[in-house]
Amino acid sequence: MRHTFRETLSGLKRNVSMTIAVIVTMTVSLTLFGLSLMTFAEVDQVKGRWYDKIEISVFLCTADSAGTSDSGNCEPGQETSEVQRENIKKRLESNPDVETVYYESKQDAYDAYRETYADSPLLDSLTVDQMQDSFRVKLVDPQNYQGVVAEASSLPGVQKVLDLHQVLDPIFSVLNGLKWGTMGMAGLLLLAAMLQIGNTIRMSAFTRRREIGIMRLVGASNTYIMLPFLLEALFAALVAIVISGSALLSMYEFIVVRNAKLSIQSLAWITWGDAWTSVAGVALVGIVLSIVPTLITTRRYLRV
Incomplete structure (x- = not known):
């Protein structure tokens, strides 16, 4: 050598x-x-974890939603009630353009936030109560989203509907x-x-x-x-x-x-x-x- x-x-x-x-x-x-x-x-x-399986997010009301520029169908000082939440879920699941509906609770949103922003200095600035629960919707055909967005936007208890693909x-x-x-x-x-x-x-x-x-x-x-x-x-x-x-x-x-x-x-x-x-x-x-x-x-x- x-x-x-x-x-x-x-x-x-x-x-x-x-x-x-x-x-x-x-x-x-x-x-x-x-x-x-x-x-x-x-x-x-x-x-x-959601992008590849979700086309639309339906965000529900919180106690602070009413009075904002995008308050949607929220009542002042009222979160989305359980009855409203179930009605939203049923209406989404019954829509022929919807393939799957995922519900993300405030705790789920908080856990996802802590996992995604684990290294952020503002990690502990939010609590579970400050999070917003939502329905995540996967469509049969992503191009046919207008009808689902229009229907979800009109339902009581819905603050806003976001088409994630248009944003991302x-x-x-x-x-x-x-x-x-x-x-x-x-x-x-x-x-x-x-x-x-x-x-x-x-x-x-x-x-x-x-x-x-x-x-x-x-x-x-x-x-x-x-x-x-x-x-x-x-x-x-x-x-x-x-x-x-x-x-x-x-x-x-x-x-x-x-x-x-x-x-x-x-x-x-x-x-x-x-x-x-x-x-x-x-x-x-x-x-x-x-x-x-x-x-x-x-x-x-x-x-x-």
């Missing part, structure tokens, strides 16, 4: 400029790839464009890094062709000859992974934790677990990115 490490160090010194170029290219591409993974996680986080779709269109755009740029840079690694290994093999020939003559195995080149590529990849991972964690800390979460507290944000998962994905891709082109190049160019 001493000879292998000596050859690896010699190769790194001999191709220091190419090694630095590989590290820079891999760092940028892996950072973009990690950002795309974090964006994917953020989109899933914002969608939450523009946001998700932007986020989806951002995540796929980032992933596309990351993919192109990863391809460039892979080609650059292959060229670096090819140049390194060419400069050591005499030593390779001697090792062939004395019966050295392909693995023994290939190992120094593989370690060179892995060294560049590990440096790029460390820099990229540090950049991703720093961006999460300074951009998301210290700014975004405080500025936009109504939005659910990714957690440290999602950030570390993205770093793990970057590490895996970085290692594969260094090994695959090295194996392909050495098999082709180490024949003497």
Whole structure:
């Protein structure tokens, strides 16, 4: 192994400029790839547990609903009564355009709030009594929502009806464009890094062709000859992974934790677990990115 490490160090010194170029290219591409993974996680986080199965939310009255600009069918100082709640549920379930009706109590809404905004500094600012219960409605055909919205809006005890897709779709269109755009740029840079690694290994093999020939003559195995080149590529990849991972964690800390979460507290944000998962994905891709082109190049160019 001493000879292998000596050859690896010699190769790194001999191709220091190419090694630095590989590290820079891999760092940028892996950072973009990690950002795309974090964006994917953020989109899933914002969608939450209801988005994929709910088209309409029917919010019921609270004691403070009447007198506001969107008080709906609420009576002053009165919450939706049990009779009204049952009537709303029956009317929704009997509508042919409705597939399923979910009831979310104040406690359910409070539990969901604490789960979604676990890292928010305002987590303890709301109580169960301040939450609003609602019916969440899944439609047979999401395009046929007007009739359901009109009927629900006219029922006693209903404060407002919200079509979630109208509110969320523009946001998700932007986020989806951002995540796929980032992933596309990351993919192109990863391809460039892979080609650059292959060229670096090819140049390194060419400069050591005499030593390779001697090792062939004395019966050295392909693995023994290939190992120094593989370690060179892995060294560049590990440096790029460390820099990229540090950049991703720093961006999460300074951009998301210290700014975004405080500025936009109504939005659910990714957690440290999602950030570390993205770093793990970057590490895996970085290692594969260094090994695959090295194996392909050495098999082709180490024949003497």
